[in-house]
Amino acid sequence: MSDETRLTELRQKFGRQPAAPDETTGAEPTPREAQPRFRGLESGHRACQGCGEALAARLVMECAGPDVMVANATGCLEVFTTAWPESAWRVPWAHSLFENAAAVASGMEAAMKARGRNTKVLAFGGDGGTYDIGFQALSGMLERYHNVLYVCYDNEAYMNTGIQRSSSTPHAATTTTSPAGRERMGKRHLKKDLLSIIAAHHIPYAASASVAFPQDLQRKVRYAMGIDGPTFLVVHSPCPLGWRHESRLTINVARRAVECGLFPLVELERGSLTNVMPIRDQRPVTDYLQLQGRFAHLFGDDPRAQQKRDHLQALADYNVQVYGLTGAGPDPADTGGAAAVGRSGVAAGRR
């Protein structure tokens, strides 16, 4: 190729504009497109099949938007929803760094106040960006009483960098930095009780939710959206890739986490426990563990496996006890009742 041709080619290249988004096909809207729900997070992004975090974020956005703006920490959610020039977000959305979503959100909220606007600010982070590296900025945001709803999508490891342990990874789970081997049985430490630390800031509202109970999750989002002050929601969001379960099992896995007591669904106002989702029939933790490859080593011949299973069972029982998760008989608001409720009403009674 002559220099001249090469140069022309380069010039053309340098003048290149980002491709325009595809024209709409003119096809009939899909049933989902035709639904009247607000879709702050569009489909078509790059999350893995069955990604709990993608589902959780969509559920949050449905009832939070459209008059919101989002500060998103680095992590799977940020990466799979963007990649210039495409974005799955239909609300103003900013990503800055891994550990500063709460501080960026604080600045956005201060700007809204200074400019006399009421747009609610949301901050999103994974468990790494929340429990670990972004913890200080989060604590500062809560203490300064910014009007921000912080949502932590808890998939219990650093998934975006390839499944490394975080302080939210459950005891005995394997990750690439807490592998099981001759000497070790997965993560040696406990899952950090973040919610109690958050509640200790005496903020108006802090709660846990799960993608297995979408209606309960959305009720909590709506409640938090109505509060003028800092609120916090941690959403248990299975990651099929990192937890090593089948993509189609995301909801099942999430539900069992709640039903066994390892992930209690609770609400705290100004630091006091105000509500819990009672468990109708507490499952043994093994029902939950055995669906996931990250706990596979707890089901082998190793004599320590039984010990670890017992330890996890004790942790679940402890949750049941301290949060009073044993219900007083069947209740529409317990795990059995809530599971029967779809997003459009009571599933069992649907037409």
Place this chain on the structure above:
Amino acid sequence: MREALEGSQAIARAVSLCEPDVVAAYPITPQTHIVENLSKLVADGDLHTEFVSVESEFSAASVALGAAAAGARAYTATASQGVLLMAEVLFNIAGLRLPMVMTVANRAVSAPLSIWNDHADSMAVRDSGWIQLHAASNQEAVDTTIQAFRITQQTELPVMVCMDGFILTHTMEPIDLPSIDEVRAWLPPLEFDRQLDPEDPRSVGMLVTPDFFPEVRHSHHTAMRKSLEVIETTDADFAQAFGRASGGLLTVEGDVTARVGIVAMGSTVGTLQAGMAHYAAEAAGPALLIKLRSYRPFPARALRDAVRGLDTVIVIDRAISPGMGGILGTEVAAVLAGMPDAPKLVNHALGLGGRDIPETIYSDLLAAIRDPDAPAFSVFDADMEKLPPEDR
């Protein structure tokens, strides 16, 4: 109106005149008085701003980032360890091309711990993509702060105003502060097209693949080069409105027949001016004093014009890159490379960690160029007697 003000107090007042929507800062010597004065202005109702007292510099910069992205006029200030703790956010702010102003009360970086002045902090983030302007006096720092708010709005590049810690921040001087009406007339309201807005939702800070990344960097570099003109015209415009300039990109003063030029930034310039006034007529002889105000973008052409025809250029650094030498000196050498009849370059670091620079330095620097054995770079005021022989 002229008032006797401490440097930090004057900066707080200047920032207040620019009416930022959001201020976020964390205390660190020698920037602390700026935050304290701003807090007092807010407490007294003289400044209406969302003042966010953050838990770290990291969050100070992040809050300013979020505020700027949401369309607010944002300000922060820090120094030394604070600059380094902010570093990740500073690159991010510049890469997002967000308008904002930050004062750096220049201070050495630990270890060893030093609260005194040098330029290691702002130099450490030299490649972050911020505009960096150095003030030689408190009046210049005040005027440059006001100008910075206009420059940042026009260029969508964040602006760092660097002023020497203690030497300027803690010195009382008569300062001419414009009135708020004058500043309002001169500084247009912030209109940031890319602001986060639910009416026109956009995503900022997205993942960028190798398909677009070099273009992003190229356009940032182009914007920085273009800002050279904005910095110059803003200063000229300011001079027209307020009757005094701050030195555009760089200024040259002294005897035009001199064969030697001295390039310096910040308060060192004042010391050299005083030294020159005393000693130029004596054995030391005359020199051209080149005060560099715009460090980023680097005014290569203006600097070449300023040194053309000189035999020697002495470059004063207040920071070093261990293993290389002076940072400014290295850059000036790069700018002079290839210039026909380029002057000989001599580079010295001076005043590191707050070592006092006396006026006699002027004569000492000029005398030193006559030494044929002098190294190309030295920490000029380091006392070798204090060091074991193997460290000399």
